[in-house]
Amino acid sequence: MKTRLILILLLTSYIIPLDAQPVLDIIRKNPAYATCNYNTYPNTLYKLTPAPKGKHPFYISHYGRHGSRYINNPKGYNIPHAMMLQAESVDELTPTGKKVLAEMKTIISDSEERWGELAEYGRLQHKWIAQHMMTQFPEVFEGNAWIEAKSTTVPRCIISMGTELNEFAQRNPQLEISQEASKRDMWYMNHQDPVMKRGKLSPDAKKAFDKYMSTRMGNSRLMELIFKNPDIVKEMVDEDDFNYYLMKMGLFQLNTHLYQNTFLIDIFKPEELYRMWQVDNALWFAQYANFTPNYGGQYPYTQRHLLRKIINEADSCIHLERHGAQLRFGHDTVVLPLVCLLGINGYDLRSDKLDEIEGKGWWCSDIFPMASSLQFVFYRSSPKDKDILFKVLLNEQEARLPIHTDCAPYYHWRDFRRHYLKKIDNFEKRN
Amino acid sequence: MICTHLTAQTVVEEIKAKPQCSAGINYSLPTGKQQVDTPAPDGKKPFYISHFGSSAAYYLESHKDYEAPINALAKADSMNMLTPLGKDVLRRLRLIEQDAIHRTGEMTVNGAQQMRQLAQEMVDRFPDIFVDGSYVDARSIVRNHSIMSMQEFMTQIARHKAKMELRLKSSHSNDQWMYVRDKELEADRFNAETETSYQAYIKANSNNKRLWESLFTSTDYVKEHIDTVQFNDQLFTLAGGIQNTPLDGVITLYDIYTPQEILEHWRLHNAKNYISYGGFELNGGNQPFAQRAPLWNLLHQGDSIKKLDHPVVHLRYSSRGMVLELICLMELNEYGLKTSDLNQLEKLGWANYRIAPFGSSVQVVYYRKDKTDENILIKVLLNGQEARLPIETDCAPYYHWEDVKRYYLRKLYAHEKIRFDYNKSKDE
Numbered sequence: 001m002k003t004r005l006i007l008i009l010l011l012t013s014y015i016i017p018l019d020a021q022p023v024l025d026i027i028r029k030n031p032a033y034a035t036c037n038y039n040t041y042p043n044t045l046y047k048l049t050p051a052p053k054g055k056h057p058f059y060i061s062h063y064g065r066h067g068s069r070y071i072n073n074p075k076g077y078n079i080p081h082a083m084m085l086q087a088e089s090v091d092e093l094t095p096t097g098k099k100v101l102a103e104m105k106t107i108i109s110d111s112e113e114r115w116g117e118l119a120e121y122g123r124l125q126h127k128w129i130a131q132h133m134m135t136q137f138p139e140v141f142e143g144n145a146w147i148e149a150k151s152t153t154v155p156r157c158i159i160s161m162g163t164e165l166n167e168f169a170q171r172n173p174q175l176e177i178s179q180e181a182s183k184r185d186m187w188y189m190n191h192q193d194p195v196m197k198r199g200k201l202s203p204d205a206k207k208a209f210d211k212y213m214s215t216r217m218g219n220s221r222l223m224e225l226i227f228k229n230p231d232i233v234k235e236m237v238d239e240d241d242f243n244y245y246l247m248k249m250g251l252f253q254l255n256t257h258l259y260q261n262t263f264l265i266d267i268f269k270p271e272e273l274y275r276m277w278q279v280d281n282a283l284w285f286a287q288y289a290n291f292t293p294n295y296g297g298q299y300p301y302t303q304r305h306l307l308r309k310i311i312n313e314a315d316s317c318i319h320l321e322r323h324g325a326q327l328r329f330g331h332d333t334v335v336l337p338l339v340c341l342l343g344i345n346g347y348d349l350r351s352d353k354l355d356e357i358e359g360k361g362w363w364c365s366d367i368f369p370m371a372s373s374l375q376f377v378f379y380r381s382s383p384k385d386k387d388i389l390f391k392v393l394l395n396e397q398e399a400r401l402p403i404h405t406d407c408a409p410y411y412h413w414r415d416f417r418r419h420y421l422k423k424i425d426n427f428e429k430r431n
Numbered sequence: 432m433i434c435t436h437l438t439a440q441t442v443v444e445e446i447k448a449k450p451q452c453s454a455g456i457n458y459s460l461p462t463g464k465q466q467v468d469t470p471a472p473d474g475k476k477p478f479y480i481s482h483f484g485s486s487a488a489y490y491l492e493s494h495k496d497y498e499a500p501i502n503a504l505a506k507a508d509s510m511n512m513l514t515p516l517g518k519d520v521l522r523r524l525r526l527i528e529q530d531a532i533h534r535t536g537e538m539t540v541n542g543a544q545q546m547r548q549l550a551q552e553m554v555d556r557f558p559d560i561f562v563d564g565s566y567v568d569a570r571s572i573v574r575n576h577s578i579m580s581m582q583e584f585m586t587q588i589a590r591h592k593a594k595m596e597l598r599l600k601s602s603h604s605n606d607q608w609m610y611v612r613d614k615e616l617e618a619d620r621f622n623a624e625t626e627t628s629y630q631a632y633i634k635a636n637s638n639n640k641r642l643w644e645s646l647f648t649s650t651d652y653v654k655e656h657i658d659t660v661q662f663n664d665q666l667f668t669l670a671g672g673i674q675n676t677p678l679d680g681v682i683t684l685y686d687i688y689t690p691q692e693i694l695e696h697w698r699l700h701n702a703k704n705y706i707s708y709g710g711f712e713l714n715g716g717n718q719p720f721a722q723r724a725p726l727w728n729l730l731h732q733g734d735s736i737k738k739l740d741h742p743v744v745h746l747r748y749s750s751r752g753m754v755l756e757l758i759c760l761m762e763l764n765e766y767g768l769k770t771s772d773l774n775q776l777e778k779l780g781w782a783n784y785r786i787a788p789f790g791s792s793v794q795v796v797y798y799r800k801d802k803t804d805e806n807i808l809i810k811v812l813l814n815g816q817e818a819r820l821p822i823e824t825d826c827a828p829y830y831h832w833e834d835v836k837r838y839y840l841r842k843l844y845a846h847e848k849i850r851f852d853y854n855k856s857k858d859e
Contacts, residue, residue, distance in 0.1 A: 113604040117573075123599065153537075155573055155601050162582035162599045166589040170597070173590035179543075179582060181575055183533040 023363060024274045031265050032254045032369075034247075034273035036280045037332045039369035040068060040121070040254050043128045046397050048136060052389050052410050055379040057137045059317050060325040061310055064129070064373030065335050066160040067122025068255035070114040076252075077108050080245040083237040087226075092233045096267070097226035100246070103264050107249060110258060118156040119256045125371035126160045130167035132396055137377060139323060144174045146324035151181040152190045157329040160371070164327065188305040189330050196299050198333055199287055205294035209286050212354040216275040219243035225267060247276050255370060277365070282354040284364045288333065289340045290350040297350055300341035303334060304424040307341060311417050314376065318413070321383050332368040339367050339374065342420070343402040344394050367394070379410065388413040442777040446694055450685045453697035454671025455783040456704060456751045459488050459541065460790035462548035466815050468556065472826045475798035475808055476559045479736045480744045481729055484792035485751040487542030487583070488675030489576035490531045491668070497528040497535075500665045503657055507647060516687065517646035520666075523682050527669055530676055538576040541675050543583045545790045550587035552815065557796070563594035564741040571601040571748040572610040581748045608728045609749050613721040615853075624713045625706055632702050632773045636695040639663060645687065667696045675789065697784075702773045704783045708755040712771040719760035719767070720846050722753060726760055727843065729795060730836055737799065737807050737832075755787035761839070762821040763793065763813045788814075797832065807832035 026033045032040045051057060071077065084101045087093055093101060134141050141147075147168060151161040158181045165177055192198065201209060217240040223230035227237065250264025251273070265273075290297035313326060339347050349362050375393040389410040392399045398409040403419050405411045446452050471477070491497065504521040507513050513521065554561050561567075567588060571581040578601045589597055621629070637660075643653045653659065670684035685693065710716040725747075736743050759767050768781050776782070794812040808829040811818045817828040822838045824830045 113606070114602055117602050117604075153575055155575075155578055158575070158578050158582070159599050159601055162578075162585065165582070165586050166597050166599070169586050169589035170593045170595070175590075177586055179579070179586070181579060182537050183535075 023277060023358065024270060027273050027277060028270045031251060031262075031270070031273055033365045034277040034280075035251045035254075036277065036284055036364050037336075037368050037370075038248075038252055038255060039365045041125045041128075041369050041371040041395070043125075044396070045132055045135060048393075048398055049391070049409050051379055052407055054381045055385070055389060056139045056381075057377050057379050058140060058323045059314070059320075059378040060133065060137065060140050060327075061314050061317070061376040061378070062326065062373055063306065063310070063328045063330060063335065063338065064160070065332050065368060065371060066118060066154070066156040066329060067125040067163075067371040068119045069122055069156050069370065070111050070117050070119055070256060071252055072116040074108065074111070074115065076245055077104070077111065077249055080104065080242050080249060081108060083242050084226075086236045087233050090233075090236075092228050094226060094228055097228075100226055100264065100267070103261070104249065107253060107258065107264075110256065116154075116156060118159045121255055121257070121259065122156070122160065122370060123163050126163040127167050129371060129373065129396070130164040131171075133325075133375070134168065134171055136396075140325055140377075141168065141172055141175065142323060143172075144176055144322070145172075146176045146322060147178070147327060148324070149177070149179040149327040149329070150185050150189060151179070151329040152186060152331065153181050153183055154190075154331070157181070157331070161327065161329040188309045189328060190334060191302055191305050193302040196295060196302050200295075201286060202294050205286050205291060208291075208293055208352075208354055209283060212282050213279050216279050217244065219272055221269075222246070222267070222272070243272075244276060244279075247273065278358065281358065281362070281364050284336065285351075285357050285362055286354065288336045289362070290348060291354070292350060292352045298427070300337040300348070301424070301427045303338040303341050304427060306334065306338060307420060308424060310376065311421060314378065314413070315417065318378060318380070318388050319383070332372070335368045335372050335374065336364065339394065342374075342392070344374075344392060344399045346400070346402075348402060369395070378413065390416070442780060442782045443694060445782075446697055447690050450688075450690075450693050451671070451674045452782075452784045453693045454668075454674065454788075455697060455700040456755070456787050456789075457488075457668065457671045457675070458784040458788040459545055459675055460549075460788045460814055462545055462552065462790075464815075466552070466556065466812075466817075469810075469817060469828055471798045471808065472829060473800065475800050475804070477557050477796050477798050478560070478739075478742050479733070479797040480553070480557065480560060481732055481795040481797070482744070482746045482792055483725060483729070483754060483757055484580075484746065484748055484794075485754045485787060485789060486574070486577045486580040486748055487538055487546045488789040489536060489538045489542060490534045490676070491672065492536045494531075494535050496665060496668065497524075497531050500524055500662055500669065501528060503662055504646075507652065507656065510652070512648050512652045514646060514648055517648075520646060520684065520687060523684060524666075524669060526682060527673065527676075527678060530678055536575055538579040538583075539675050540677060541679065542576070542580065542789060546580050546583035547587040549790055549792075549815075550584040553794075554588060554591050560742045560744060561588065561591050561595065562742060563592060565592070565595045565744065566598075566741060567595055567744040567746065568598045569600070569746040569748070570605055570609065571599075572606065572750065573601050573603055574750075577601070577748045577750075581746065584746065584748075608724040609747055610753065611721060611724045616715075616718055616721050619714050620707055620718065622714050625711065628713055628771070628773060629702060629706060633660075633699060636698045637663070638695065639692070642688065642692060663696075664699075698777070701776060701781075701783045704755065704787075705773070705776055705781060708752055708787075709759050709781065710767055710769040711773075712769050716769045717846070717849075719756045722756040722760050723843055723846065725749075725753065725757055726839060730839060733795070733797065733807075733809070733832060733836070737797065738802055740802065751787045751789070751791065754791050754793065755783070757793055758786055758813060760842075761793065761811070763811060763818040765819070765821070767821065785814075790814075798829065809835055 081104050088101060149161050149165055151157040161179060165179055168175055222243055223239055227233040247268055253259055285291050286294050288299050349360055351357055372395050376390050378388055378390045380388050390413050391409045401411055403415055452458055501524045508521060569581045569585050571577040585597060643650055647653050673679055705711055708718055766786055768779055791814050796810050798808040809832050810828045820830055822830055822834055
């Protein structure tokens with residue numbers, strides 16, 4: 001009876017651990033959390049469960065996102081900037097407004113010629129992750145172990161890969177390392193589904209999202225702070241857009257070398273940042289997770305090619321005598337649906353109600369901050385071991401899977417592959 | 432007379448002995464040759480390497496470069512116009528295309544291997560530089576093969592010491608001094624006089640009748656259906672590219688050419704490179720000045736580092752065109768050659784594969800006794816070998832940094848004056 005109760009608890013969709021703080025509290029301490037996929041990555045070495053008795057780690061399969069970067073294109077900055085320039089031209093800026101405009105100019109000129117590029121902070125994050133991996137699993141990287149690294153062809157991912165590899169090579173010069181960034185691997189490293197397109201919402205999903213968003217946008221306090229006559233200036237300043245993009249603009253800098261200047265963040269109240277987080281969290285859920293009104297909530301299956309590749313390659317690598325790791329470097333729009341497809345920590349939550357996801361702990365900022373990663377760490381007693389165990393780390397922390405195990409946080413590899421191959425096979429048969 | 436290569440072989444002899452050289456800037460700089468270093472005077476030690484390099488070998492940028500000659504031959508084949516050799520060449524081209532599929536513009540595995548070896552050679556050669564506390568900063572232009580070349584190089588360096596600070600960067604914010612184009616100079620490249628001279632040179636070096644007859648059953652078909660200039664160029668480029676891929680040693684296309692034809696094909700590419708990047712007098716001879724920004728950067732960085740406590744390495748990965756122009760601008764080994772006669776190039780040793788092949792580099796190595804040493808010496812390595820500078824010295828191949836700086840600054844200032852006067856005359 002007791003075992004069954006534990007099993008039910010493990011398989012339930014509710015994600016929030018008992019000691020969880022409400023999102024608003026998290027944002028008070030760490031405003032970057034409010035930006036979902038622009039959340040920054042901490043340098044934390046987590047305490048992990050010791051290896052299962054008699055077994056040792058020998059292989060890691062990894063998919064990770066590039067580190068902190070500059071924003072991809074000027075559009076998000078230009079929207080509030082253009083509004084401010086117009087307001088300035090008619091002398092509608094308050095002294096605070098003038099300071100805000102000056103900050104915007106600094107940010108835009110700093111980002112010029114760096115759109116989408118890896119920031120220095122992003123480079124550091126990968127250095128940390130490599131150090132953590134070698135500290136947590138020294139056996140995997142011992143002696144002449146091998147590392148096969150692949151990246152998408154996007155420069156920030158390639159440099160993220162190179163930075164991690166340099167750290168590995170510096171700490172163990174005997175490692176056999178290969179690295180590649182080829183169009184040949186894009187079909188699974190950054191799959192673009194021709195039917196379930198990125199960022200696409202069905203009419204029903206859009207309606208639901210618009211309804212959810214409508215009560216959370218706007219910020220009259222901000223308008224009062226920045227514009228002399230907020231009611232008149234609305235002719236040229238869209239309050240919803242201005243509030244949203246200005247907040248993003250400020251928070252994004254926590255990823256760049258302007259991180260110490262928090263002026264643009266400090267003009268917002270945590271409650272305002274929290275409302276933006278709610279909107280973004282709901283949008284990510286609607287587009288990339290199991291939001292049933294959006295084409296049946298099947299988007300996570302776009303990552304079936306990657307999952308199949310991870311399974312097939314692990315099936316082959318677990319037979320190798322030598323220890324080693326496969327590192328893959330890609331994007332948030334892969335990490336998020338992959339985590340949902342795997343149902344890690346309950347993120348496979350299926351819902352048709354955007355209002356309920358926050359309460360059920362579906363908080364995307366925990367999934368795909370900059371430099372986020374999934375690591376499958378494999379354990380065996382010897383190369384002849386028939387019962388390979390593994391655990392999954394989401395952002396370096398032990399995670400739960402929705403499958404049975406008698407040795408959590410470890411799982412039997414044969415159970416995993418059977419469950420997930422069947423899952424994606426069934427999807428492919430249906431479609 | 433000038434540009435004496437260490438092998439002392441003439442260009443013609445060298446290409447005959449090793450047809451791969453005829454690939455020009457698509458040739459890969461050989462590795463594994465132990466370079467001999469002249470000992471530095473007065474017990475001075477190296478403390479800074481300033482490096483400008485090209486990427487390692489990569490697949491051609493466009494799939495069309497592979498597809499077009501295949502389509503031309505396949506069409507002829509469908510009309511029964513190919514000889515048995517022509518059919519076999521078509522088969523080989525398809526293998527080449529297969530190897531390159533979904534890899535266009537990407538570094539090859541041979542290129543990766545070359546970068547690792549070049550890095551190891553640098554580490555072995557300068558043990559005083561790669562020590563605890565050293566700072567190695569690598570930057571690449573934002574192109575896949577350049578970034579990957581940088582990373583292969585750096586990962587090899589990383590193996591050497593745990594306590595060096597290593598940095599990788601690839602940003603458009605560095606384009607203004609790492610990936611420079613000068614549109615005014617480019618507009619002059621193929622002016623009327625140059626074009627006339629180049630066309631005459633092409634004509635004199637395009638004797639391909641024998642080749643056509645060996646591939647096609649009818650010369651009439653060739654005349655009617657094949658753009659011979661383009662086909663010729665594409666086929667020879669693919670022939671030269673094999674050496675940089677896993678197909679090296681598996682197939683070749685050099686067997687379809689005579690040694691003379693190989694030489695002539697090389698001449699066309701070499702002349703074009705000289706006109707575009709070198710000191711060709713008919714277009715003004717100033718093309719290398721396009722790289723004045725990297726040279727400024729080199730001069731400024733040299734000065735800023737001479738008092739630092741720890742050794743520094745600046746690695747910069749750009750294009751072969753950039754490296755070629757920089758070498759000509761710095762007049763290394765007299766590659767700054769100025770002539771209006773394209774026929775002189777091979778006689779005077781101006782050969783693209785010697786100057787800027789894949790993996791080519793200019794490395795300026797700085798020597799001092801200690802931080803207080805006012806008499807900094809440098810030497811320049813061109814593709815790993817000690818190079819001659821157009822500057823007087825009492826300790827060749829070492830040069831006094833102050834002399835080097837003054838020489839190049841004077842050269843840059845003189846060019847600035849030309850640009851200033853030119854722009855002024857335009858305004859008037």
